[in-house]
Amino acid sequence: MKERKRSQEIFKALQTVIPGGVNSPVRSFKDLLETPVVAREGRGALLIDADGNEWIDYVQSWGALIHGHAHPRIVRKAEEQLKRGSTFGMTTEIEEKLARKIIERVPSVEKIRFVSSGTEATMSALRLARGFTKRDLIVKFSGNYHGHADMLLVRAGSGLLGMNATSSSEGVPSETVSNTVCLPFNDLNALKLLFRQRGQEIAAVIIEPVAGNMGVVPATEAFMTSLREETSKAGALLIFDEVMTGFRLGLRGAQSIYDTIPDITCFAKIIGGGFPAAAFGGRREIMDILAPLGAVYQAGTLSGNPVAMASGLEAILMTEEKGFYEDLERKARILADPVARFIEEEGIDASMQRVGSMVTLFFGRRSVGSMEEALQTDQSLFKRFFLHMLERGILIPPSPFEAWFISAAHEESHLIATKEAIMEFVSSLKNLKAALA
Numbered sequence: 001m002k003e004r005k006r007s008q009e010i011f012k013a014l015q016t017v018i019p020g021g022v023n024s025p026v027r028s029f030k031d032l033l034e035t036p037v038v039a040r041e042g043r044g045a046l047l048i049d050a051d052g053n054e055w056i057d058y059v060q061s062w063g064a065l066i067h068g069h070a071h072p073r074i075v076r077k078a079e080e081q082l083k084r085g086s087t088f089g090m091t092t093e094i095e096e097k098l099a100r101k102i103i104e105r106v107p108s109v110e111k112i113r114f115v116s117s118g119t120e121a122t123m124s125a126l127r128l129a130r131g132f133t134k135r136d137l138i139v140k141f142s143g144n145y146h147g148h149a150d151m152l153l154v155r156a157g158s159g160l161l162g163m164n165a166t167s168s169s170e171g172v173p174s175e176t177v178s179n180t181v182c183l184p185f186n187d188l189n190a191l192k193l194l195f196r197q198r199g200q201e202i203a204a205v206i207i208e209p210v211a212g213n214m215g216v217v218p219a220t221e222a223f224m225t226s227l228r229e230e231t232s233k234a235g236a237l238l239i240f241d242e243v244m245t246g247f248r249l250g251l252r253g254a255q256s257i258y259d260t261i262p263d264i265t266c267f268a269k270i271i272g273g274g275f276p277a278a279a280f281g282g283r284r285e286i287m288d289i290l291a292p293l294g295a296v297y298q299a300g301t302l303s304g305n306p307v308a309m310a311s312g313l314e315a316i317l318m319t320e321e322k323g324f325y326e327d328l329e330r331k332a333r334i335l336a337d338p339v340a341r342f343i344e345e346e347g348i349d350a351s352m353q354r355v356g357s358m359v360t361l362f363f364g365r366r367s368v369g370s371m372e373e374a375l376q377t378d379q380s381l382f383k384r385f386f387l388h389m390l391e392r393g394i395l396i397p398p399s400p401f402e403a404w405f406i407s408a409a410h411e412e413s414h415l416i417a418t419k420e421a422i423m424e425f426v427s428s429l430k431n432l433k434a435a436l437a
C-alpha cells in the first residue's frame, strides 16, 4: 500500500468532530480500508489524495462527473457566476435555460423544479404524486436506492408482496413506512399480484430503470412494459429515478433505452456539473399542482443555485457534442468487453455487467438480475479485488454493490491499464479453479 500518512492524520482529526469522520457513510470505505481515501484534488480521470497519491478514478463523485474532475469549461462557468454572486434566494435567468434544456432533451418532462440533492428530488416527487392521485401507497423495488427520505428507507420483506415493510434504518417510525411496499426488482408476478390486490391504493411506483445501487442491474424490457401498463391501468404514477442515469445513458438518459414513458423523472448528479443541484419534472398537469400554483408544498433556500445551474448547463451542453455518447460507449467497451469475453470463455463464476458507461463486476454469479441475486455474490472476493485494484493505482467504488463510472476524461491508456489489472485478478480465479478441479 502506498504511503498515506497525511490521509491518516486528517481522518483521525475528522473523526473527533464528524461522526465516523465522514459526511456520507460510503465514504468510510468500511471493511476495506482503515483510513478511507482522503481526496485533495481531481484532474480529469485522476483523483489525488492528501498524500499526493494518484488513482484512476471510477467513482467520479458517484457519477456526477461525466466530464471528469475540474473540467476547464465547467470551472470557467462556475467562476463567472461566482463573481456575480453565489446565491440570491431569488429567481434567476439561468434556471430557465437549464430547465428548457432538460425539457428539450427529455420529452416526458414538460415542467421541472430544481432542488439541491437526489434525496430531495425523489422525496418531493413522491409528495407530488400523492397530492396528485390523492392516494398514499408508494411502491419501490429492493436494491433500488432513492436517497434517505424516511419513507424510502425500506428493504424488501420476505413475503411476495413485501407487505411487512421494515425500515433499513433506526429512527424511522413504523407508521412512516407503513405506506411503502417494497417488491423484488424484475419480478413480473409480484408486480402484477400487488396491482391486482392493491392497485387502487397506489399513488406511485418509483424505479431506477437501470439500477446502479446494487451494482449495475438493468430492468428487463418486459418488466418496464408491464410497469407502465399496470400503473396506467390503476391510475398510479410512474416515477423514474434517473439521478444516476439522467444524461449518462444517452441523450435522454434511461429514456433513450426503454420505450416506457414515465409521468415524473428525478435528476441529480450530472445536472449540477459537480455542484449540488437536482430536479424533478414531468407532465404539466402534475407539476402545476406544486405551490405556489397548487397545494403541494415544496421549497428550498438554495434550490436552483445559480453556480450549480451554470455549471450543470455547461456539462449538459458538452454532452451534445457530436459523438459524445458513442465515444463514452467505446471507452466503456475497451474496459469491459475483453473481461466479459474472458469470463464467458473460461466459465468463471463472475459477471461483467455494463449499461453504457456504468459498469459492475460481480463475483460468484454468472448474472445478476435482482438484489436477492446480488446478495448471493462473493463479497469476500470483492475485498481482495478492491485492494488489488487500489494497489495498481485504480480506484473503484468501495462496495460490491455500486456502479463504476467511466467519464469522458478517461483516456485509452487508463482504460487499458484498468482492463489489464482486472484481467490479472480474474485470471488468478481461473488458475484457482483449475487447481481445485
Ligand SMILES: Cc1ncc(COP(=O)(O)O)c(C=O)c1O
Pocket (backbone or CB within 6 Å): 062, 116, 117, 118, 119, 120, 122, 145, 146, 147, 148, 208, 212, 213, 241, 242, 243, 244, 268, 269, 278
Ligand atoms: C438513483 C439514486 N437516487 C437518489 C439518490 C440520492 O441522491 P443524493 O445523494 O444526491 O441525495 C442517489 C444517490 O446516489 C441515487 O443513486
